[in-house]
Amino acid sequence: MPVKAKPIPEAVPGVRHPMEKYLRTDRLPHIWCAGCGLGSALSCFLYALDELGWDPNSVAVVSGIGCTGRIAGYVRLDSYHTTHGRAIPFATGLKLAKPDLHVVVFSGDGDLFAIGGNHFIHAARRNVDLTILCVNNFNYGMTGGQVGPTTPLEGLTTTTPYGNFEHPFNLVHLAASAGASYVARWTTLDGRRLQRAMVEAMRKKGLTFVEILSPCPTNYGRRNKLGDGLDELRYYAKHALIRHGADPKEAEIVPGHDFLVGKFVDVEKPTYLEMYEAKVRELGGKR
């Protein structure tokens, strides 16, 4: 049962967060830096929840560790802050034990694709009925901005002070190849589109994946001279090209060049639980 929360202190008198009912206001103010995209990503999620109109008791949010991982602690829903990298296996267990629950994984690119990468490809392969929302800020924000699996070539981080020389993941392509039923990418500038994608992803059965490109002005932005959070949004406005249905291979992100956003995959295929139940029926077992 959600606890009765005290209202958020009003930063601007008379102005409240419209989705306050989904926030654990007793945990606020949040830890995120000024200009960080995480607040927008979370707001879009709350609006999406509201649009879906689901009973909050039927939704669980699972996060790993990182700045993004803190989201689990701010939502007034059942939520789980797992160890670093383990959000997906935890969520898988949760879903299998309670198939009626809407299980959403909300975590960072490092958590989901570095230390937890193995879990992602297997959940996608099995088409486990989960929605995975990945905030990609091109580095490990929480630990001080080190190189990660999405850091672009030549990206400056605390562990690549002269430029990254490792090929980064194209997460859209990775998710599509691993078998996700739904794959979209938006930036935190695209509030309504991002909200729409989250609604679609949560409504859809199977493994659905939304990559959220987000500014990290404190670490990645600062080291790469991308300006403040607003400047990064301006960059998105200039360089993001909406191309629904584009080939996921084309969704690479190269600094200084246009990049694709939109819905890349939206296919129907049986989920892990459906396959499991069919097998049980075939063998004459009970469910």
Place this chain on the structure above:
Amino acid sequence: MRKVMTGHKAVAEAMRQIEPDVVAVYPITPQSEIAEYYAEYVHDGIVHTELVPVESEHSAMSACVGAAAAGARVMTATASQGLALMVEVLYIAASMRLPIVMALANRALSGPINIHCDHSDAYLARDSGAIQIFCESAQEAYDYMLMAQRVAEHDEVRLPAIVNLDGFTLTHSSQVVEPLPDGVAKKFVGNYKPFYPLLDVDHPATWGPFAMPDYYFELKRAQAAAMEKVPAAFLEVQKHYSKISGRRYAGFVEGYKLDDAERALVVMGSTAGTAKAAVDQLRAKGEKVGLLKVWLFRPFPGKEIAAALAHVERVAVLDRALSFGAMGALYCDLAAAFVHAVHRPTFVNYIYGLGGRDTTVDQLVQVFAELKDAHPDEGLRYIGLRE
């Protein structure tokens, strides 16, 4: 030359002087800055090391094992959950007799998640087969990084080694450290000659094969024998190091005002500094109290500790981690060391500082006071805990 630096920097400086061939790391608070300093050395071309920013600590230790088996000199660093992921492979490193040296920025294990210091991470690797050293200061962390390299690579030892430094207290605070001149440090560490390296293609070797009931036991016994060689190697290395550094390192433990002490604390890590202040305060009032600081935790120097404490009447052993369902790990080791002793002090076990809880001089003064009539049968006691 004396310099002001954090524990991170002190460790990174020692690593720069050791200049391993490979460093594989994954960031974690409060270790990350060690790797960040080292990344700068690599990128500035100061060291020839190949730095691999792997995707997890499990991969970090795995890459270390691969590189070490190939014949490279290898190092890493981690903390808490990172060590937990490494432990599976750390056992492999020890069984393969690979002298991988790592700094462990001690941090409490989850859950609940916490980023501050205790020794639960080090205790988790207690039986892994790695040598474990605890440091009181940034200076000791620097010194023991260099010494650990020599002990780990000693021909008769060849085991991984962990140099523990308390997270935040030592990693993030600035202290005066006197590093050795590069030439002196490099000469001390010397060149590494791997045994049976995989890269020696003229002499092919197989690493890590199966050992069934017919051989497993003997191999483990051989590993224990390597651990038994550590104490002599440790003393030999300390002696050499003391000579070149002018700092006195002699023994597995260090006594502080212990010679005539009636009551004593036993502690590992930075709290030894706090304990010294408590001892000084009570000595000024004429109380006969002292401290025994443990440097070498694995292998455990039971005999030497028993000798050092033989004359003490009452001893408080301070463990900075719980071993659920048992007394503290340090306490248990100490108690075992005294089992055959004719004179046995009265021992009391305290748990302190979990998850970074501060331990103050006043609290340790209080422990000395309680020790006067504390009864060992009372079980675990806690310092600074709200009950």
